[in-house]
Amino acid sequence: MTAQAVTAARPPVAATDSGGAVSTTDTPLLPDADPLSGGSLDDALGLLYSAMAQQSQSSMQVGEATVKIDEQAEKNALADQQAAAAREQANQANHGRGFFSSLGHLAGDVTKDAVHLKPGALVKDTASDVKDAANSPAFWNDLEKGALVVAKGAAIVGSAVVTAASFGSGAATIAGAAILLSVSGDVIDETHCFGKASEGIAIGCDVLGVAAGASSVAVGALDTGLNATSKTALGVGAALNGVGGGSEVVAGGAHIENQAFAAAAENAAADMQHAVNQNAELTQTVGDVIDDLKASDQSHQGALQATQGAIQANDQSTAAAVANISVKG
Amino acid sequence: MTVNAMQGVIGPPVVATEDDAPAGAITGPEAFLPDPVAALAVSGDPGAELAALAVKSGQQQQTNAQAARDVEQKIEVGEDNQQVAAMRQKAQDTMAGGIAEGLGMMSEGAFDAASAGAMSSSGQETTDSRLYKADGMITHAEGKIGSALYEGAAGNDDANAAAARSASDQAKSAADDAHDAKKSGGDLVAAALDFYKEYSSAQAATRNAALHRA
Numbered sequence: 001m002t003a004q005a006v007t008a009a010r011p012p013v014a015a016t017d018s019g020g021a022v023s024t025t026d027t028p029l030l031p032d033a034d035p036l037s038g039g040s041l042d043d044a045l046g047l048l049y050s051a052m053a054q055q056s057q058s059s060m061q062v063g064e065a066t067v068k069i070d071e072q073a074e075k076n077a078l079a080d081q082q083a084a085a086a087r088e089q090a091n092q093a094n095h096g097r098g099f100f101s102s103l104g105h106l107a108g109d110v111t112k113d114a115v116h117l118k119p120g121a122l123v124k125d126t127a128s129d130v131k132d133a134a135n136s137p138a139f140w141n142d143l144e145k146g147a148l149v150v151a152k153g154a155a156i157v158g159s160a161v162v163t164a165a166s167f168g169s170g171a172a173t174i175a176g177a178a179i180l181l182s183v184s185g186d187v188i189d190e191t192h193c194f195g196k197a198s199e200g201i202a203i204g205c206d207v208l209g210v211a212a213g214a215s216s217v218a219v220g221a222l223d224t225g226l227n228a229t230s231k232t233a234l235g236v237g238a239a240l241n242g243v244g245g246g247s248e249v250v251a252g253g254a255h256i257e258n259q260a261f262a263a264a265a266e267n268a269a270a271d272m273q274h275a276v277n278q279n280a281e282l283t284q285t286v287g288d289v290i291d292d293l294k295a296s297d298q299s300h301q302g303a304l305q306a307t308q309g310a311i312q313a314n315d316q317s318t319a320a321a322v323a324n325i326s327v328k329g
Numbered sequence: 330m331t332v333n334a335m336q337g338v339i340g341p342p343v344v345a346t347e348d349d350a351p352a353g354a355i356t357g358p359e360a361f362l363p364d365p366v367a368a369l370a371v372s373g374d375p376g377a378e379l380a381a382l383a384v385k386s387g388q389q390q391q392t393n394a395q396a397a398r399d400v401e402q403k404i405e406v407g408e409d410n411q412q413v414a415a416m417r418q419k420a421q422d423t424m425a426g427g428i429a430e431g432l433g434m435m436s437e438g439a440f441d442a443a444s445a446g447a448m449s450s451s452g453q454e455t456t457d458s459r460l461y462k463a464d465g466m467i468t469h470a471e472g473k474i475g476s477a478l479y480e481g482a483a484g485n486d487d488a489n490a491a492a493a494r495s496a497s498d499q500a501k502s503a504a505d506d507a508h509d510a511k512k513s514g515g516d517l518v519a520a521a522l523d524f525y526k527e528y529s530s531a532q533a534a535t536r537n538a539a540l541h542r543a
Contacts, residue, residue, distance in 0.1 A: 238445045245465075246438060248438025248441060249434075249439055252433070255430060259430075262427065263421070263427070264420075274409075295511075295515040298515075298519060299515065302523070309526055310529065313529065317537060320537050320540035323541075
């Protein structure tokens with residue numbers, strides 16, 4: 001202990017016992033010590049020094065424990081962040097096998113298992129491929145787009161066929177042109193194959209298609225009566241309308257599924273943001289704790305040095321007082 | 330005086346337990362030493378009083394800055410949570426909008442198919458087929474309207490998330506400022522202690538020199 005070390009290095013001085021009686025070591029010439037001077041004060045300073053050192057150590061240990069806990073929490077938050085990023089990526093519309101890729105994969109597996117006569121593997125692979133397709137955002141995205149194209153095309157073609165068949169063969173030719181223009185307009189609009197001009201060209205095709213459709217109605221009005229071909233065409237047109245409706249039902253279902261994937265991606269993004277925030281908060285906390293510890297340690301060091309200085313100053317004063325008394329004596 | 334001063338500055342006061350305390354001594358949570366800074370402040374020693382004043386001021390600054398930092402960090406955490414909540418709300422709105430539009434599409438498709446089925450045997454439209462077609466269009470439009478409403482809500486959620494992010498950044502900045510203020514409070518205390526250490530040493534040296542002369 002510092003006090004003991006300091007005490008050992010100084011000349012013998014009087015000490016008071018609990019009853020206040022003076023007990024001397026070498027000489028009885030020394031006066032009674034004051035309560036807060038000499039050895040008593042030195043012992044108190046030593047105790048204080050020890051207490052301060054202990055407190056400093058405890059603070060440091062508590063700080064280290066806090067930093068360790070926070071660092072572990074940071075690691076966990078980082079893992080959460082990575083998992084959320086992976087989930088977000090997995091739910092993007094372009095992730096996974098597309099519609100035709102899924103069908104091709106399924107067909108390939110089925111063919112391979114059928115050729116090798118493995119019925120068990122056939123069932124297993126089919127179930128696995130269907131499950132993969134159902135969990136693939138790209139599959140549902142393609143399905144929705146494809147179903148919408150089919151629905152739109154079937155509706156246009158069906159309506160046109162019905163119109164053409166209703167009004168005779170002369171109108172059918174014009175109606176066919178109308179269909180071609182309308183479908184072309186849709187294709188150009190979807191694919192943007194003419195670059196920036198695509199939108200204008202698509203609108204032009206649609207306008208021409210509407211005009212051709214109106215012409216076919218006008219021409220058809222001149223012709224009356226339905227022949228057998230026209231009746232068949234009417235049935236085909238109605239069936240196409242039905243197919244168009246069915247495709248739209250499929251597209252609607254696929255749209256819900258796609259939005260479910262989009263919502264899952266947004267939830268994953270929220271999870272990731274939560275993990276990022278947690279990480280930032282923990283980093284800040286660790287930084288604050290370390291800064292506080294540094295400041296506390298610095299303060300402790302200063303206090304310990306001050307206490308050491310006080311002990312030395314007290315010793316010097318005591319020694320000088322003893323020397324002075326001895327000289328006078 | 331030195332003992333009290335140093336003990337008080339470094340942290341909570343040292344307390345005596347009932348076991349090791351002499352009879353008549355103060356026990357329990359109360360300090361066995363008086364508040365050192367307060368004692369220094371009225372000691373009559375100008376150097377000690379100046380040091381005590383600086384220490385008190387630094388400590389007060391540290392306390393205030395710590396409280397401000399805690400408050401700002403709580404605000405920051407709250408705003409971060411609001412941002413995440415807004416993002417989750419957007420996900421819900423996206424899902425709801427998708428369901429509304431998807432159901433509208435499915436409904437329209439079903440009515441279209443029904444309309445095709447309700448055509449006459451010659452393939453011409455009937456009243457029922459026209460009604461079905463009209464119903465399909467209406468449900469599709471309803472789905473679109475519902476979807477648009479949810480899309481608008483999702484846009485609001487984006488705005489809320491951005492506002493929360495901004496508020497969180499502001500709170501973080503304020504917390505950093507408070508942290509710096511706390512540091513400077515500590516620096517002030519350290520400077521006061523250094524000053525007092527020098528001051529005490531000089532006093533002791535003077536006293537020793539006087540004793541030697543005597």
